[in-house]
Amino acid sequence: MGRARTWVRRGLLAFLLLAVVFAGVLGFVGYTESGARWALRQIDGRLPGSLSATEVGGTLARGLRIGRLVFEDDAIRIEARELRLAARWPELWAGRLVFEDLQAASIAYHGGEPDQEPQPLQVSMAPLPLPITVVSGRIDQLALRGEGMLSDIRGLRWHDLQLRDQTIQAQRLQADVEDWAVSANQAAITLDGKVPLSMALSWQATDGSLSGEGRIGGSLAEMEIQQQVSGPYPARLDGTAYILDRVDPRFEATVEWTEWIIAGYPFRGGTVTLTGTPDAYTARYRFDFESEQAGGLAQVNGSGQGNLDGLDAFDAQLATESGSASATGRLSWSTPWAATAELALEDLDPGLFHPALDGRLAGKARLAVGDEDPLRLSGIDLAGTLNDHPFSARGALTIADASLDCRQCELNLGRNRLQLDGSSAPGDVVLELVIDAPQLGIVWPGLGGRLVASGTLDGSPSLPRFRGSVTGESLGWESWFAESIDVQSRGAGQDAVNMTFSVQGLAWREQPLGIASGTVQGDLDQLELDLGWALDETTASARLLLERQGEGVSGELQSLEIEDPRAGTWRLQQPGRFAIAADASSAGPLSLRSDNGHLELAELKMTGDVLVIDAMLDQLPLRVFAFLVPGGMNISGTANAGLDLRYADEAWTGSVYWRQQDTILGVTQFDGEVTEVYVPTVSMDARLEGGGATVTATVSVEPGVSGELDLRLAEVAADTLVEGELSLQGTDWAWVPVVVPQIDRMQGVVAARFRLSGPLRAPGLSGQLRWTDGALVVPALNIPLTDIDLLLEGAPQAAATVTGRARAGSGDLEISGEISRLLQPERAVNLRLTGNEAVLLDWPDYRVWGSPDLVLEADRGGWDISGDMRIPRAEITVEDAPEGAVTPSPDVVVVGAEPEASEAVEYGGAVRLQLGDNVRVQAFGLDTRLEGELLLRQAPSRPLRAEGQVTLADGVFEAYGQKLTIESGTLTFTGPLDNPLVDVRAIRQVEAFTGPVTAGIHLTGRANAIQSTVYSKPAMAEAEALSYLMLGQPLSQATSSQGSQLSGAALGLGLRHANRITDQVGRSVGLDQLTLTQDGSEGTALVAGKQINSRLYARYAYGVFSRLGTLLLRYRLSQRLTLEAGTGENQSIDLLYTVEKY
Structure with a gap:
């Protein structure tokens, strides 16, 4: 048991020691720079090349920084600078490698030379052992160098770049490739099999002139491309590219535009269709070319075969209703680019290319042009x-930069x-x-006349020299005209110049400018010019010396003399120098003197943008400006x-003044008498400083009229702002009718x-004028x-108002209204004129009183008058024309008479004319009152028209010694004022033996074609009624002389059936002949004839219009002999022998 616990303690101690060692190793590798270097050495040992x-x-x-990282092997070399890398290492526990950020200042890729022939493109990549994610990154500059690869990519940026197995995906990629900004969204590509790919691609030129967007899909084996191009030439691109398993990619694409x-x-x-590979493709195209000048569409189509360097062969055809054209040739766009083509035209309208051209052309030419070759x-x-x-043209033409070469060129x-x-x-x-x-006008609109020239032009374009002759007749250009020109240039040596020229009948805007002539001699470095000019009695001559100074010209004005009968003789006192160059020009001092006057140019100099001018004029006779004053006037x-x-820094400084002394304006009156207007003072002073100017002007007219003007201009320019004051005062206006004869x-x-204030071209006006x-x-x-009292008041930004009144005889006139834009050419007038029984016309034979209520409007187009005019009273008397007076024909021309000036002002409007109860007219035997109403209409440039009816009331008509009572009478106006519709009945009542007889005449029809009809009560023959009307008795009691009077009256009154009436009168008075004739030299005549006995015949003819009588007596001596005598305007006596033919 004790052994076990000891083993456990030793085991735990060993594990703890291993953990401490492992932690130490990880700490050493991951958290120390030495560990990072150790890791890079370990990576280097496991790469096929060197790192x-x-x-x-x-x-x-915590983030790795590498100043320079280089990888290279036998085939490639990759170098990165300023590389920064931050990874999320704990993600490795989840089985993926995540880079938080990856940045590099630059990455350069250098590919080696291929060891063998290009192989079909194969794309394959082994699956990655673990997914790699780069959240964001940036490469400032990416350079790709290698066989068939030369590209610089700037600002490559990406977001959410993922590499998983064999697939690369990016949420967004952005980069600048040469002059284009490219962006790809939702991009994906799998590096295996057919290499499927997809992305939304958009791009834009860096200058913003062109852009596009669309999708790319499919695979490298069959890549589908759709792009919509925007910009000045919008289009849609649809195509397919075959890249995988091919050495040269193949494409099929169509470009369409609206x-x-x-x-x-x-x-x-x-539409343009491209098929093939970059080294061998075919292009076909068609489009419609529209030209309104040609009257419709022209269809263009063609094809070509080419490669990346250009088109080995192309053809193009243009077909239109206005003709056709074609071109075949070659085009290379590799450095240097060049093109050759055979051009042909067939019945082509040149209006396709310029609206001023019209016609039909056919022909051919060979074209050659290139980057390093001229056209x-x-x-x-x-x-x-x-x-x-x-039209025809032939020759050979070469154009290169500013050079032109034309060989055997001819243009007709x-x-x-x-x-x-x-x-x-x-x-x-x-x-x-x-x-x-001889037909310059068809060469260039605005030209006119004939020009003939032949010779040689050589030298430099800035100073060419012409040797030959130039002549012209009736030459015109816009407002300029010359009756003839003649230039003869003869150079003896290579640089010699010997030229003479003359210009006859020079004029500008129909204003004669005289004749000019001169000679030019010397060489291109030094020329002597002798110039002359004459206009009417004014002549001028000058001698100049010109010298070439580098790119400029300098010279000396050696002599100048001007002779004018009004201004005297002016001569240059001493030679003066001048110089003209691109950077500086100067002239002066120059001094001209006459007997009393002096003109001096002290300095004229221009250097860069600085201009200096100093000149003065003393005692210039104002007679030299006589051509500026109106006809019939003179000035002294x-x-x-x-x-x-x-002038410097875009501003003027300095002063200008003008003074006139003892100015007299002479006006020739109608009777030939000259009336003079004395203007003792005319002066103007201007001071320019600070970019602006102040102007003061005064004028006085004796006696008792003066005016002053003070202006301040913000700057010396046509569109400047102005402020100023204008004053005028006067009490004696006796001189005004001399200048304005209408008053x-x-x-x-x-x-x-x-x-005055506001823009100089249209200043505002405030103040008043009172008369x-x-x-x-x-x-x-x-x-x-x-009793005229007139007030004109102006206010800024408003129209000037006019109010006034005056007495006209025993009546009154009043005027009111406004004038808009008073000081501008586009001024507009709107006035109202009212009155009450004012005298409108006051001549002994014509007196008219009126009560107007009129509106008068005017602008640059003329006057428009509308309203009412009541005429309560008028007394019009027209004296009868002298006996024998005739109206001259409109075709009559009076030799020496001054033609009447045409009226430049247009008038229009409509005025209603109302005639009162006391309007009486006495004219040509008519004495009557007029009643009624007329509407007078006037259209611009059209005759006056009238509508309405005027009635003749309480009137009598006197003709042929008889007074006829106007029973009824109307004048109806439906058009021109001088041609109303007439309907008048005039009667005479006679107490005859058989009872009262009323005879009358009825006038009907238009005034220029009145028809007359005689009638009576009780009814009777026309001749009988005319006898009662004119003689007051029946026709049977008329004498021969009264019969002639009746026949003359029938013709003079324009009676219908006048010949029938004269026949009736002739039979009644016992004449064998009483007729009206219109044949022969006598014109219209009344002829009365009587066979006095078997041998004697008498005839009397009286000219109705000539008022000349002719008496003819014919006495028969025998069967064949007749004696004829005539007297009248000419006398004659003839013996006639008659032979009868069977």
């Missing part, structure tokens, strides 16, 4: 139509021809050219000006004071307006 570690720190239990926009053109419904188009042969003109469009042969490079230009372009006086400015005798006191004790006359209407 080395340096800079080892920490422990296995719409891609490339260079503004839509590519729709596209070459050779064998160019195109023909067809372009923008409705014949319409009758325009361009030939080029040569090259242009950054340092050298050698081009021979021939241009014959002198002006002084100066500026001293500096006369303006009087009153005008005082204005406004404050009191005012009067004026409107000459066209002869209306004197008196």
Whole structure:
């Protein structure tokens, strides 16, 4: 029993000792750095290669740090730096190895060279003895190097990575591969058999331009790929890759897209199919290319065979209703990339590529282009139509960077021809050219005229030299025009320049700019220029010397002379220097003097972003600005000006001033008399500093009118903010009708004071203008307006209001309303004009009183007038035209007469015109009152129209010495004001032997085609009724002269059946002939004839319109002889012999 207890005690002591030893070993290995190093040495001894570690720190239990860990054998080398490892060692008791964290600054894998030919891919791994879990980890940089493998992976991160048996799973993997960010979720792969795998893969370009997402499934034996690509070219990829048991992976893939926009053109419904291996695949594609210019879709399809280096052969066809095109060739995208192709066009509309082009082209060309080779188009042969003109192009073209080489190039469009042969490079230009372009307008919209040129262009692109000739006729470009140009350049030596040029009929926006001419002589290093210019009586000449200074030009203005009959002769006092370069330019000092004036440019200098200018002008005659004043006006006086400015740091500093002395504005009146307006003071001063400016301006007109303007600009720019004050005062306005002839005798006191604030282009206005004790006359209407009291008030951010009143004769006028955006071109006016029996027209023969209630609206489009106008009283008298007066034809042109200026202002609206009880008209024998109402409508650029009816009341009509009572009369307006529908009855009552007779005339129809009908009570023949109407007696009592009067009245009144009436009158008065004729040189005439006896016949013809009478007497001497005499405008006597033919 004692032995047993001793054995037990010794056993327990031994176990305790083993436990202590084991604990010590575990403590040494797991909790000391020395133990960690010992463990790494033990691992190294059991690996097939070698493992080395340096800079080892920490422990296995608390976390291990290894500065550099290297494993290598005969085939591979793996190097890890800054490795950190933290494990959960207690998990080993549960049969698994768990790493809490694993991080490395970098891991580099280097694969060795293969010892034999590549073998089909086989993937197999023995099951792991225990599961391994890495909760999280990060490898900042993973480099993979080896045969067929070159990749840098940055920021590899994972979460919940598990290795169990032969399966690897990860909840999430993320990494940056070159320019892509890749993420895989729910990834799993089994390294056995067909190697099944699955994951949700997403990726995005680091610049955010392209991204995609989808799933990868199946196995390496048959891997299924689905990806949805997003970005500027969205597409869907569906494919299958066969990798396992193959040396070269094989793939079958389809890419589809709905719409891609490339260079503004839509590519729709596209499909690309790839089949094969990376070293031998076939590609097929098709898509729709849409061009609105071509009127629809163009279908593109093609195919190619290639490898990783490019396409050994490809073909592409474009088919559309607008023609077709094709290309066949080769494409290499390996370094350096290159492509060659044979291009062909067939009946192709160039509008597919640019909306300004239209037509049909056919032809061919050879294309060659590459990364290290220029773009070459050779064998160019195109023909067809372009923008409705014949077109052709031939030659060979090479383009490389900034160089261009064109050999035997010829371009024809319409009758325009361009030939080029040569090259242009950054340092050298050698081009021979021939241009014959009689139809410049079809070459470039906006061009016009004809240009002919031939010669050689050489030198450098920055300073080319032309040798040859250039001529042009009727040349135009937008607002510029030249009747002709002529340039002749002849260079004797390699660098010699000898050129003459002239420009005739130069103009801008139809404003003549005169003619210019000159010569240029010297060489490329030094040129002498003699220039001349003339416009009407103004001429200028100058001589310059130009010298090349590096990349710039310097020179000397040796002479300058300007002659003008208004400004005198100005001459350059001494030569002045100037220089122009990329970094600095300068000019001055330059001084021009005339007999009384002086212009001096003291300094003009620009260095970088700094500009300095100092100039002054003294005693400049204002006559030089005569072309700026309106026609019929002239200006005289002198002006002084100066500026001293500096622009630096994006701000102006300095001063500007303008002074005018003794300014006189002369206006030529209608009678030829010249009236002068004296403007003694015009001045402007501007001070620029701190980026802004202050401006002060004053003007005075004698007698008694002055104005001042003070402005402060936040900065010198068109969109700056402005604040200022404007004032105006005056009491004598006698000069205003000289400038504004539409008004006369303006009087009153005008005082204005406004404050301006806001944007310079549209400042707000506050303040007021008041016109009191005012009067004026409107000459066209002869209306004197008196007691004028007008007020214009402005408020910031609001429309200006207008109120006013005036006396017009014995009546009143009032106006009210507002003007929006007063100081802007887009201003809008809305006014209301009311009145009570105001005189609207006051001429001796035309006097009209009115009571308006009108709304007047205006903007840039014109005026719109609407409302009511009541005319309570009017007295209108129109004198009869002198006898024999005729209205001139619209085709008549008066030689020397000034054409009337076209009205630029558009008018529109609708006004209701109401005629009162005292509106009387006396015109052309008519004396009547007018009653009724009209609606007047005016559409812009359309004739005035009227709707309504006017009644003739209490009226008489006097014609042919008789006064006819207007029984009834209406004028109905349904269109143009001058062509109403007339319905008027005028009667005369006569007491005849048989009883009372009422004879009348009925006028009906449009005013420009009135029909007249004579009627009577009791009823009788038209000629009988006309006799009662005109003579007051029956036709049987009419004499021959009265018969002629009746026939003339029938024609003059436009009576229907006038010839029948004249026949009735002729028979009644005993004439053999009484007719109206419209033949021959006499025009329309009344002809009366009488056979006096068997031998004598008399005829009298009276021209209705010419008012000339002709008497013809014909006396028969024998059967064949007749004596005929005539008198009238011409006299004649003839002896006629008559021969009868059978």
